[in-house]
Amino acid sequence: MNNDGLEEKVVVFNTSDTAEFGIVREIQILRKENKKWKEVCKSENAILKSNEGGRLGEPFVGIKIKNGILIVEHYGGGGTGYGIQLINIDFKIRSLN
Numbered sequence: 001m002n003n004d005g006l007e008e009k010v011v012v013f014n015t016s017d018t019a020e021f022g023i024v025r026e027i028q029i030l031r032k033e034n035k036k037w038k039e040v041c042k043s044e045n046a047i048l049k050s051n052e053g054g055r056l057g058e059p060f061v062g063i064k065i066k067n068g069i070l071i072v073e074h075y076g077g078g079g080t081g082y083g084i085q086l087i088n089i090d091f092k093i094r095s096l097n
Helices: none
Strands: 007-020 021-032 036-043 060-066 069-073 084-089
Touching: 007 060
Parallel strands: none
Antiparallel strands: 007 021, 021 036, 060 069, 069 084
């Protein structure tokens, strides 16, 4: 994503935690260094919880990377829905150390 030549991947998974609006999800960004995957950053707030889509149910649609920008897609809302909500995260890798 940052064009440094290192392999990177993004993973989203359900945690074992639940909150008022369902299962808490975590997104992690990993970078391959010395043949091992290293966590670069993570968040339990970037992905909506399993029941935060309102009447339309599951809100998480997916993730994609376009032009170095991580895009998280959610869908949900009331009776008429609010359509696809794109959350653009301009991700810059910074050391966790």
